[in-house]
Amino acid sequence: MPFVSDSYHSPKLALRRINRREVGVFATRAIAKGEILTISGGLVLPYRRVKAFPPSFRRFCFYIEYGYYLAPSSRRAIGLGFYVNHSCAPNAGDLRGEHALTCVALRPIRKGEEITCDYRPALNPDDTLYRPLLRFRCRCNARRCTSRIRA
Numbered sequence: 001m002p003f004v005s006d007s008y009h010s011p012k013l014a015l016r017r018i019n020r021r022e023v024g025v026f027a028t029r030a031i032a033k034g035e036i037l038t039i040s041g042g043l044v045l046p047y048r049r050v051k052a053f054p055p056s057f058r059r060f061c062f063y064i065e066y067g068y069y070l071a072p073s074s075r076r077a078i079g080l081g082f083y084v085n086h087s088c089a090p091n092a093g094d095l096r097g098e099h100a101l102t103c104v105a106l107r108p109i110r111k112g113e114e115i116t117c118d119y120r121p122a123l124n125p126d127d128t129l130y131r132p133l134l135r136f137r138c139r140c141n142a143r144r145c146t147s148r149i150r151a
């Protein structure tokens with residue numbers, strides 16, 4: 001699996017298949033709370049550009065702020081950070097609850113555990129330019145799972 005040079009990922013992570021249709025990012029070694037897992041680089045694009053992508057590529061795009069989204073810079077070589085799956089009780093994310101491109105461990109993560117982050121944006125109430133790209137039903141089984149995710 002090739003990874004683009006505009007993104008960073010910890011050497012303690014690997015992409016693994018979960019089932020026939022899904023892949024996820026997994027810890028190959030134990031990770032301490034606060035360790036940087038991924039820093040995602042790519043293209044900064046407005047909604048109309050990411051909306052025009054086919055769904056199979058659009059699902060890698062995520063909201064940053066002020067109406068702009070981050071997309072992988074190549075359709076063939078996608079940074080590991082874009083593969084992190086959603087959980088309503090994530091073990092990784094952005095420490096400040098903003099739209100940072102850096103994903104850190106929110107708690108100690110065991111070897112073999114899947115890395116997850118919360119896709120639901122922590123919106124600035126003044127940001128009226130946000131429009132969700134994804135709608136899916138979550139099966140994370142967290143006590144506070146909201147089931148229907150828009151992100």
Ligand SMILES: [Zn+2]
Pocket residue numbers: 087088089138139140141142144145146147
């Ligand atoms: Zn959930």
